[in-house]
Amino acid sequence: MNILIIEDEEATARKLQRLLAQVAPTDTVVGQLASVEQSVEWLRTHPMPELILMDIELADGQSFEIFNRVAVTCPVIFTTAYDEFALKAFKVNSIDYLLKPVREDDLRGALAKLQALKQSLTPNLQASLANLLQQLNPSVAAQAGTSPAESRPERTRFLVKQGQRLFSVPTEDITYFFTRSKIVFLKAHDGQEWMIDYTMDELESMLDNRRFFRLNRQIIAELRAIDKVHLYFNGKLKVSLQPAFAEEVLVSREKAGDFKRWLGE
Structure with a gap:
């Protein structure tokens, strides 16, 4: 897979790259970004990666703002030192939520979960995954031509x-x-x-x-x-x-x- 890392702590970003090299040596890290602004610009100008490892507290705000400004159509694994954002994380494209310091076993388990999800989405994996992510993230559905009212009921x-x-x-x-x-x-x-x-x-x-x-x-x-x-x-x-x-x-x-x-x- 092509993986994007969004993390503002340089030491943590390097550790994630080392862990990925150990648990997924055939995967490629296509970028390392440290802020909301950098991430939005990168996602607007590059092909969508197959996975994002994303910290929540970035240099210029919370990474949830990224989803408000650009359509993120790939799975996300959140990496954070805080556990109070777990519910909000799963309202976007999150497939897992790893607390820092990220351990090798936890990252391996998250990647295994993603692979299991992909294998279950057959026969048309790409279309099925896109449909799932649209359900998880209504802003993506809206940009794909589905109105928020169709993808999520009004809150009562x-x-x-x-x-x-x-x-x-x-x-x-x-x-x-x-x-x-x-x-x-x-x-x-x-x-x-x-x-x-x-x-x-x-x-x-x-x-x-x-x-x-x-x-x-x-x-x-x-x-x-x-x-x-x-x-x-x-x-x-x-x-x-x-x-x-x-x-x-x-x-x-x-x-x-x-x-x-x-x-x-």
């Missing part, structure tokens, strides 16, 4: 954490989603808010677009959250939310027409 609830307690918040109880310091939160109609483990782009593809609208990069609002809308400078719209949002909420001139149509103009 979200799991949140409060102290040591986990519980579900029904979507009908949510007034809007917003970002603060690059962390995504949901806000309920009663004013409570909780952190959630999704990007705004992921949320936009999960939610019913008849009820939720992406006002800007920072906010996705439910229809009942729209309190007032005012004309603003240069064709923009200023929106007041209920419960109130701490910052000014603007809809760009480019999105204003779609927003007014969504409101029922």
